[in-house]
Amino acid sequence: MEAINNEEAKAYFSRELLIWYRRIKRDLPWRMNQDPYRVWVSEIMLQQTRVDTVIPYYERFMSKFPTVRALAEAPEPEVLKCWEGLGYYSRARNLQAGAREVVERYDGVVPDDKASVAGLKGVGPYTTGAIMSIAFNRPEPAVDGNVMRVLSRYFCLEEDIAKPATRVGIEKLAASLIPEGAAGDFNQALMELGALVCTPKSPSCLPCPVMEHCAARIAGRETELPIKTKAKPPRPEKRVSVIVAGTGVNEGKILVRQRPETGLLAQMWELPHLLVPKEQEQVVEAAGEGSGSSTEYAAAGEWLTRSLETDTGILIRPRGWFMDTDHIFSHIHWKMRVYLADLGPHAEMAEASGASLAAETAAAYEVDGLRDEYRWIGPKDMETLAFPNVFLRILRDYWT
DNA sequence: AAACCGTGGTA
DNA sequence: TTACCAAGGTT
Structure with missing residues (x-):
């Protein structure tokens, strides 16, 4: 393994990950185009929810509420019924409240503006970054559990990812990794790697496009990271x-x-x-x-x-x-x-x-x-x- | 900071 | 079977 400095490791990571993603990315319904509304709905549904679970819900939701305006004008019980079985039901009500705000304040057009997007109900730091980067290709980080895991391993970070302060630090790091003009693909590449390769339990390091310079892998600690405090039992x-x-x-x-x-x-x-x-x-x-x-x-x-x-x-x-x-x-x-x-x-x-x-x-x-x-x-x-x-x-x- | 907010897949 | 946990946000 060639010893390289931190800046070289970062440039290598961004370059190789982006190439890898563009070669193997999954064909998912919300990747059909970059319609901000479609991206928004998908990001809300994907919060704490697996891709395979979301797909049928997403298809049904988009055919029933194809535009911001359609969602804004729908009776709330219909929206909730469309979300039945998906869990975290406040997501559905917040999403519709957000759609109504976009209709009233932005004439039905999702604003290409970070502060405006971040102000929508149910849209937090992760979802803001996801919408800004995927829909508008703005260089904003989108740090979810996948990204924290991937970066904790690649850079051998030992902060507890259950702590809010850790996410803030990783956001700065993630922002510094975004390749020029490729924010949307790069952020999705990070998550795709976490979902398909750099998985929580037993990461598949051999097919990993950045294994060569992964600090945790080099230290033989890839299964120990990230560090995360356990949740209390229900x-x-x-x-x-x-x-x-x-x-x-x-x-x-x-x-x-x-x-x-x-x-x-x-x-x-x-x-x-x-x-x-x-x-x-x-x-x-x-x-x-x-x-x-x-x-x-x-x-x-x-x-x-x-x-x-x-x-x-x-x-x-x-x-x-x-x-x-x-x-x-x-x-x-x-x-x-x-x-x-x-x-x-x-x-x-x-x-x-x-x-x-x-x-x-x-x-x-x-x-x-x-x-x-x-x-x-x-x-x-x-x-x-x-x-x-x-x-x-x-x-x-x-x-x- | 820590509790609240659903569900299903996986080992 | 238990335990973990998945493209988080709000309070």
């Missing part, structure tokens, strides 16, 4: 969810609700569910699949009925266990038990009162105190409302 939460079957005018339907505007799974739809307090965990645990006596079922059912009534004003009548399912978010682990139920006695009384259909519905609302966020839905409504995966799985089970 905290466990026991939850009980209920499928409430409608009767009368709601025959064949079930009760769902829309989540609040902020926080976890914001504005997504879900089955009614409750956090099980520590002191109730034993009671719920005892009433599972064929594992509880009638007494134990009654105890769990009583707790569920009382809690749901307190929380939502809806009086149910538990009918039995349906399924258990685990769902792991990035920071919470839901251990969910699902029960079947129908409505309690006073709802039936309202239906049996002999009132007209409209009056009956109104009466049911009054008697049940059904709040705005609740709705009776059938299978057909699943095509319109956006549900997170944990509830999609349960509902598909229920309706098949």
Whole structure:
């Protein structure tokens, strides 16, 4: 291995990486052209999400919302439905808010201006650099996890890449590596190398275009780098969810609700569910699949009925266990038990009162105190409302 | 700075 | 099976 100085190592890296990328780059949907809107949508979808997962979502999204204006004018629930199953749903709402800002402030044209792009909702330092370089070929760094890993190895950097300050330092380095007039290709080359060659677990150094002068490789430390502090494991939460079957005018339907505007799974739809307090965990645990006596079922059912009534004003009548399912978010682990139920006695009384259909519905609302966020839905409504995966799985089970 | 925000692939 | 983690951003 020829010993070279740092400036030579940098020039070599930029030159060889760019040549390599232009030879082997993948043919991806968002690389069809450099339309800033297409680049923008792809970068938002690709945040913390694999290429293979994104591709079908991207195709669907672009055919439904082909322009900034189309996205800006769409009803928000349609945008959320298009994002269903992809996760990090605030990305979808921020993206549409950004599109609306581009229509109002920039006449529907994504501005070729770093500060303006950086000011759009959901666009942070990485995405700003990605849009500026890929769409407009501006010499801005776009430092994501791939880039931090690749540069940590090539330059044998030992800073913890989990720390925000480390990314800032690597941005300066990445900026100094951008070849004249080739910002977009070079930034994508860095990420392509990280995705295909310089992978997290076992990097494939032999086909690497810059292996010869990779400091970590030369030191035999390529698997030790980058240094990254471990994430905390998700905290466990026991939850009980209920499928409430409608009767009368709601025959064949079930009760769902829309989540609040902020926080976890914001504005997504879900089955009614409750956090099980520590002191109730034993009671719920005892009433599972064929594992509880009638007494134990009654105890769990009583707790569920009382809690749901307190929380939502809806009086149910538990009918039995349906399924258990685990769902792991990035920071919470839901251990969910699902029960079947129908409505309690006073709802039936309202239906049996002999009132007209409209009056009956109104009466049911009054008697049940059904709040705005609740709705009776059938299978057909699943095509319109956006549900997170944990509830999609349960509902598909229920309706098949 | 550290917690919050989803999901699925991989070893 | 557990553990890691992927083209991050916001608060």
